[in-house]
Amino acid sequence: MYKVKVYITLRESVLDPQGTAVQQSLHSMAYNEVKDVRIGKYLELSLEKSDRDVDQVVKEMCEKLLANTVIEDYRYEVEEVVAQ
Amino acid sequence: MYKVKVYITLRESVLDPQGTAVQQSLHSMAYNEVKDVRIGKYLELSLEKSDRDVDQVVKEMCEKLLANTVIEDYRYEVEEVVAQ
Known part of the structure:
Protein backbone atom coordinates (compact mmCIF):
# COMPACT_ATOMS: atom_id res chain seq x y z
CA MET A 1 0.00 0.00 0.00
CA TYR A 2 1.18 3.49 -0.77
CA LYS A 3 0.10 6.75 0.73
CA VAL A 4 0.50 9.56 -1.79
CA LYS A 5 0.28 13.26 -0.95
CA VAL A 6 -0.34 15.56 -3.88
CA TYR A 7 0.04 19.35 -3.67
CA ILE A 8 -1.56 21.37 -6.45
CA THR A 9 -0.78 25.08 -6.63
CA LEU A 10 -1.57 27.83 -9.08
CA ARG A 11 1.36 28.77 -11.26
CA GLU A 12 3.31 31.82 -10.17
CA SER A 13 2.00 33.90 -13.09
CA VAL A 14 -1.68 33.10 -12.48
CA LEU A 15 -3.78 35.46 -10.36
CA ASP A 16 -5.37 33.97 -7.25
CA PRO A 17 -8.56 35.91 -6.43
CA GLN A 18 -9.51 33.43 -3.69
CA GLY A 19 -6.15 34.03 -2.01
CA THR A 20 -6.60 37.79 -2.33
CA ALA A 21 -10.03 37.56 -0.69
CA VAL A 22 -8.62 35.57 2.21
CA GLN A 23 -5.78 38.06 2.61
CA GLN A 24 -8.25 40.95 2.75
CA SER A 25 -10.31 39.11 5.36
CA LEU A 26 -7.17 38.54 7.45
CA HIS A 27 -6.30 42.23 7.17
CA SER A 28 -9.78 43.20 8.30
CA MET A 29 -9.18 40.95 11.33
CA ALA A 30 -6.00 42.95 12.09
CA TYR A 31 -3.52 40.35 10.85
CA ASN A 32 -1.66 42.98 8.88
CA GLU A 33 1.58 41.00 8.81
CA VAL A 34 0.10 38.78 6.08
CA LYS A 35 1.64 39.92 2.79
CA ASP A 36 0.51 37.18 0.42
CA VAL A 37 -1.88 34.23 0.36
CA ARG A 38 -1.98 31.55 -2.31
CA ILE A 39 -4.54 28.77 -2.13
CA GLY A 40 -4.08 25.35 -3.62
CA LYS A 41 -5.32 21.82 -3.19
CA TYR A 42 -3.99 19.00 -1.09
CA LEU A 43 -4.94 15.41 -1.90
CA GLU A 44 -4.23 12.23 0.02
CA LEU A 45 -4.52 9.06 -2.01
CA SER A 46 -4.20 5.45 -0.93
CA LEU A 47 -2.88 3.20 -3.69
CA GLU A 48 -2.64 -0.56 -3.71
CA LYS A 49 0.49 -2.11 -5.10
CA SER A 50 0.12 -3.12 -8.72
CA ASP A 51 2.48 -4.15 -11.49
CA ARG A 52 2.66 -0.55 -12.64
CA ASP A 53 5.23 1.85 -11.28
CA VAL A 54 3.63 4.02 -8.59
CA LEU A 66 -6.03 16.00 -10.81
CA ALA A 67 -4.18 19.12 -11.98
CA ASN A 68 -4.88 21.52 -14.81
CA THR A 69 -1.31 21.85 -15.99
CA VAL A 70 -2.06 24.95 -18.03
CA ILE A 71 -2.54 27.00 -14.87
CA GLU A 72 -1.42 24.68 -12.08
CA ASP A 73 1.77 23.02 -10.87
CA TYR A 74 1.80 19.83 -8.88
CA ARG A 75 4.22 17.93 -6.73
CA TYR A 76 3.77 14.73 -4.77
CA GLU A 77 5.29 12.51 -2.13
CA VAL A 78 4.96 8.74 -2.10
CA GLU A 79 5.24 6.87 1.16
CA GLU A 80 5.10 3.11 1.42
CA VAL A 81 2.81 1.88 4.16
CA VAL A 82 3.57 -1.55 5.54
CA ALA A 83 0.54 -3.44 6.82
CA GLN A 84 0.95 -4.39 10.47
CA MET B 1 9.74 37.23 6.52
CA TYR B 2 8.11 33.89 7.14
CA LYS B 3 6.71 31.44 4.64
CA VAL B 4 3.90 29.44 6.19
CA LYS B 5 2.37 26.31 4.66
CA VAL B 6 -1.03 25.33 5.99
CA TYR B 7 -2.66 21.97 5.29
CA ILE B 8 -6.37 21.70 5.94
CA THR B 9 -7.98 18.28 5.80
CA LEU B 10 -11.42 16.93 6.56
CA ARG B 11 -11.58 15.06 9.84
CA GLU B 12 -11.38 11.29 9.59
CA SER B 13 -15.03 10.86 10.54
CA VAL B 14 -16.37 13.32 7.94
CA LEU B 15 -17.49 12.03 4.54
CA ASP B 16 -15.66 13.44 1.52
CA PRO B 17 -18.00 13.35 -1.51
CA GLN B 18 -15.53 15.31 -3.64
CA GLY B 19 -12.86 12.71 -2.91
CA THR B 20 -15.28 9.91 -3.73
CA ALA B 21 -16.12 11.54 -7.07
CA VAL B 22 -12.43 11.86 -7.94
CA GLN B 23 -11.86 8.23 -6.97
CA GLN B 24 -14.70 7.10 -9.23
CA SER B 25 -13.27 9.16 -12.11
CA LEU B 26 -9.87 7.55 -11.58
CA HIS B 27 -11.46 4.10 -11.59
CA SER B 28 -13.26 4.88 -14.83
CA MET B 29 -9.83 5.79 -16.25
CA ALA B 30 -8.57 2.32 -15.25
CA TYR B 31 -6.58 3.44 -12.20
CA ASN B 32 -8.10 0.70 -10.10
CA GLU B 33 -5.25 0.68 -7.62
CA VAL B 34 -6.66 3.84 -6.02
CA LYS B 35 -8.43 2.78 -2.83
CA ASP B 36 -9.13 6.13 -1.21
CA VAL B 37 -9.01 9.83 -2.05
CA ARG B 38 -9.35 12.66 0.46
CA ILE B 39 -9.27 16.25 -0.70
CA GLY B 40 -8.14 19.15 1.40
CA LYS B 41 -6.74 22.62 1.04
CA TYR B 42 -3.16 23.81 0.89
CA LEU B 43 -2.34 27.45 1.65
CA GLU B 44 0.92 29.31 1.31
CA LEU B 45 1.14 32.52 3.32
CA SER B 46 3.88 35.11 3.47
CA LEU B 47 4.09 36.85 6.82
CA GLU B 48 6.18 39.82 7.77
CA LYS B 49 7.91 39.79 11.09
CA SER B 50 5.96 41.57 13.79
CA ASP B 51 6.12 41.76 17.55
CA ARG B 52 3.61 38.93 17.78
CA ASP B 53 4.71 35.31 17.89
CA VAL B 54 4.34 33.80 14.41
CA LEU B 66 -8.88 29.38 7.52
CA ALA B 67 -10.18 26.10 8.92
CA ASN B 68 -13.61 25.07 10.09
CA THR B 69 -12.48 23.17 13.15
CA VAL B 70 -15.82 21.41 13.58
CA ILE B 71 -15.17 19.31 10.48
CA GLU B 72 -11.57 20.07 9.57
CA ASP B 73 -8.11 19.51 11.00
CA TYR B 74 -5.17 21.73 10.21
CA ARG B 75 -1.43 21.59 10.50
CA TYR B 76 1.21 24.05 9.42
CA GLU B 77 4.91 24.55 8.85
CA VAL B 78 6.70 27.85 9.42
CA GLU B 79 9.90 28.56 7.52
CA GLU B 80 11.95 31.70 8.02
CA VAL B 81 12.99 33.34 4.78
CA VAL B 82 16.09 35.49 4.91
CA ALA B 83 16.13 38.36 2.44
CA GLN B 84 19.14 38.15 0.12
Missing part, protein backbone atom coordinates in the same frame (compact mmCIF):
# COMPACT_ATOMS: atom_id res chain seq x y z
CA ASP A 55 5.53 7.16 -9.65
CA GLN A 56 4.38 6.73 -13.22
CA VAL A 57 0.77 6.15 -12.15
CA VAL A 58 0.66 9.23 -9.90
CA LYS A 59 2.23 11.41 -12.60
CA GLU A 60 -0.35 10.24 -15.15
CA MET A 61 -3.26 10.81 -12.77
CA CYS A 62 -2.04 14.34 -12.02
CA GLU A 63 -1.52 15.21 -15.69
CA LYS A 64 -4.81 13.71 -16.86
CA LEU A 65 -7.24 14.53 -14.07
CA ASP B 55 3.12 30.43 15.75
CA GLN B 56 0.46 32.13 17.79
CA VAL B 57 -0.67 34.27 14.85
CA VAL B 58 -0.92 31.31 12.46
CA LYS B 59 -2.85 29.25 15.01
CA GLU B 60 -5.31 32.10 15.55
CA MET B 61 -5.81 32.66 11.82
CA CYS B 62 -6.48 28.93 11.29
CA GLU B 63 -8.92 28.72 14.18
CA LYS B 64 -10.79 31.90 13.30
CA LEU B 65 -10.86 31.92 9.52
Whole structure:
Protein backbone atom coordinates (compact mmCIF):
# COMPACT_ATOMS: atom_id res chain seq x y z
CA MET A 1 0.00 0.00 0.00
CA TYR A 2 1.18 3.49 -0.77
CA LYS A 3 0.10 6.75 0.73
CA VAL A 4 0.50 9.56 -1.79
CA LYS A 5 0.28 13.26 -0.95
CA VAL A 6 -0.34 15.56 -3.88
CA TYR A 7 0.04 19.35 -3.67
CA ILE A 8 -1.56 21.37 -6.45
CA THR A 9 -0.78 25.08 -6.63
CA LEU A 10 -1.57 27.83 -9.08
CA ARG A 11 1.36 28.77 -11.26
CA GLU A 12 3.31 31.82 -10.17
CA SER A 13 2.00 33.90 -13.09
CA VAL A 14 -1.68 33.10 -12.48
CA LEU A 15 -3.78 35.46 -10.36
CA ASP A 16 -5.37 33.97 -7.25
CA PRO A 17 -8.56 35.91 -6.43
CA GLN A 18 -9.51 33.43 -3.69
CA GLY A 19 -6.15 34.03 -2.01
CA THR A 20 -6.60 37.79 -2.33
CA ALA A 21 -10.03 37.56 -0.69
CA VAL A 22 -8.62 35.57 2.21
CA GLN A 23 -5.78 38.06 2.61
CA GLN A 24 -8.25 40.95 2.75
CA SER A 25 -10.31 39.11 5.36
CA LEU A 26 -7.17 38.54 7.45
CA HIS A 27 -6.30 42.23 7.17
CA SER A 28 -9.78 43.20 8.30
CA MET A 29 -9.18 40.95 11.33
CA ALA A 30 -6.00 42.95 12.09
CA TYR A 31 -3.52 40.35 10.85
CA ASN A 32 -1.66 42.98 8.88
CA GLU A 33 1.58 41.00 8.81
CA VAL A 34 0.10 38.78 6.08
CA LYS A 35 1.64 39.92 2.79
CA ASP A 36 0.51 37.18 0.42
CA VAL A 37 -1.88 34.23 0.36
CA ARG A 38 -1.98 31.55 -2.31
CA ILE A 39 -4.54 28.77 -2.13
CA GLY A 40 -4.08 25.35 -3.62
CA LYS A 41 -5.32 21.82 -3.19
CA TYR A 42 -3.99 19.00 -1.09
CA LEU A 43 -4.94 15.41 -1.90
CA GLU A 44 -4.23 12.23 0.02
CA LEU A 45 -4.52 9.06 -2.01
CA SER A 46 -4.20 5.45 -0.93
CA LEU A 47 -2.88 3.20 -3.69
CA GLU A 48 -2.64 -0.56 -3.71
CA LYS A 49 0.49 -2.11 -5.10
CA SER A 50 0.12 -3.12 -8.72
CA ASP A 51 2.48 -4.15 -11.49
CA ARG A 52 2.66 -0.55 -12.64
CA ASP A 53 5.23 1.85 -11.28
CA VAL A 54 3.63 4.02 -8.59
CA ASP A 55 5.53 7.16 -9.65
CA GLN A 56 4.38 6.73 -13.22
CA VAL A 57 0.77 6.15 -12.15
CA VAL A 58 0.66 9.23 -9.90
CA LYS A 59 2.23 11.41 -12.60
CA GLU A 60 -0.35 10.24 -15.15
CA MET A 61 -3.26 10.81 -12.77
CA CYS A 62 -2.04 14.34 -12.02
CA GLU A 63 -1.52 15.21 -15.69
CA LYS A 64 -4.81 13.71 -16.86
CA LEU A 65 -7.24 14.53 -14.07
CA LEU A 66 -6.03 16.00 -10.81
CA ALA A 67 -4.18 19.12 -11.98
CA ASN A 68 -4.88 21.52 -14.81
CA THR A 69 -1.31 21.85 -15.99
CA VAL A 70 -2.06 24.95 -18.03
CA ILE A 71 -2.54 27.00 -14.87
CA GLU A 72 -1.42 24.68 -12.08
CA ASP A 73 1.77 23.02 -10.87
CA TYR A 74 1.80 19.83 -8.88
CA ARG A 75 4.22 17.93 -6.73
CA TYR A 76 3.77 14.73 -4.77
CA GLU A 77 5.29 12.51 -2.13
CA VAL A 78 4.96 8.74 -2.10
CA GLU A 79 5.24 6.87 1.16
CA GLU A 80 5.10 3.11 1.42
CA VAL A 81 2.81 1.88 4.16
CA VAL A 82 3.57 -1.55 5.54
CA ALA A 83 0.54 -3.44 6.82
CA GLN A 84 0.95 -4.39 10.47
CA MET B 1 9.74 37.23 6.52
CA TYR B 2 8.11 33.89 7.14
CA LYS B 3 6.71 31.44 4.64
CA VAL B 4 3.90 29.44 6.19
CA LYS B 5 2.37 26.31 4.66
CA VAL B 6 -1.03 25.33 5.99
CA TYR B 7 -2.66 21.97 5.29
CA ILE B 8 -6.37 21.70 5.94
CA THR B 9 -7.98 18.28 5.80
CA LEU B 10 -11.42 16.93 6.56
CA ARG B 11 -11.58 15.06 9.84
CA GLU B 12 -11.38 11.29 9.59
CA SER B 13 -15.03 10.86 10.54
CA VAL B 14 -16.37 13.32 7.94
CA LEU B 15 -17.49 12.03 4.54
CA ASP B 16 -15.66 13.44 1.52
CA PRO B 17 -18.00 13.35 -1.51
CA GLN B 18 -15.53 15.31 -3.64
CA GLY B 19 -12.86 12.71 -2.91
CA THR B 20 -15.28 9.91 -3.73
CA ALA B 21 -16.12 11.54 -7.07
CA VAL B 22 -12.43 11.86 -7.94
CA GLN B 23 -11.86 8.23 -6.97
CA GLN B 24 -14.70 7.10 -9.23
CA SER B 25 -13.27 9.16 -12.11
CA LEU B 26 -9.87 7.55 -11.58
CA HIS B 27 -11.46 4.10 -11.59
CA SER B 28 -13.26 4.88 -14.83
CA MET B 29 -9.83 5.79 -16.25
CA ALA B 30 -8.57 2.32 -15.25
CA TYR B 31 -6.58 3.44 -12.20
CA ASN B 32 -8.10 0.70 -10.10
CA GLU B 33 -5.25 0.68 -7.62
CA VAL B 34 -6.66 3.84 -6.02
CA LYS B 35 -8.43 2.78 -2.83
CA ASP B 36 -9.13 6.13 -1.21
CA VAL B 37 -9.01 9.83 -2.05
CA ARG B 38 -9.35 12.66 0.46
CA ILE B 39 -9.27 16.25 -0.70
CA GLY B 40 -8.14 19.15 1.40
CA LYS B 41 -6.74 22.62 1.04
CA TYR B 42 -3.16 23.81 0.89
CA LEU B 43 -2.34 27.45 1.65
CA GLU B 44 0.92 29.31 1.31
CA LEU B 45 1.14 32.52 3.32
CA SER B 46 3.88 35.11 3.47
CA LEU B 47 4.09 36.85 6.82
CA GLU B 48 6.18 39.82 7.77
CA LYS B 49 7.91 39.79 11.09
CA SER B 50 5.96 41.57 13.79
CA ASP B 51 6.12 41.76 17.55
CA ARG B 52 3.61 38.93 17.78
CA ASP B 53 4.71 35.31 17.89
CA VAL B 54 4.34 33.80 14.41
CA ASP B 55 3.12 30.43 15.75
CA GLN B 56 0.46 32.13 17.79
CA VAL B 57 -0.67 34.27 14.85
CA VAL B 58 -0.92 31.31 12.46
CA LYS B 59 -2.85 29.25 15.01
CA GLU B 60 -5.31 32.10 15.55
CA MET B 61 -5.81 32.66 11.82
CA CYS B 62 -6.48 28.93 11.29
CA GLU B 63 -8.92 28.72 14.18
CA LYS B 64 -10.79 31.90 13.30
CA LEU B 65 -10.86 31.92 9.52
CA LEU B 66 -8.88 29.38 7.52
CA ALA B 67 -10.18 26.10 8.92
CA ASN B 68 -13.61 25.07 10.09
CA THR B 69 -12.48 23.17 13.15
CA VAL B 70 -15.82 21.41 13.58
CA ILE B 71 -15.17 19.31 10.48
CA GLU B 72 -11.57 20.07 9.57
CA ASP B 73 -8.11 19.51 11.00
CA TYR B 74 -5.17 21.73 10.21
CA ARG B 75 -1.43 21.59 10.50
CA TYR B 76 1.21 24.05 9.42
CA GLU B 77 4.91 24.55 8.85
CA VAL B 78 6.70 27.85 9.42
CA GLU B 79 9.90 28.56 7.52
CA GLU B 80 11.95 31.70 8.02
CA VAL B 81 12.99 33.34 4.78
CA VAL B 82 16.09 35.49 4.91
CA ALA B 83 16.13 38.36 2.44
CA GLN B 84 19.14 38.15 0.12
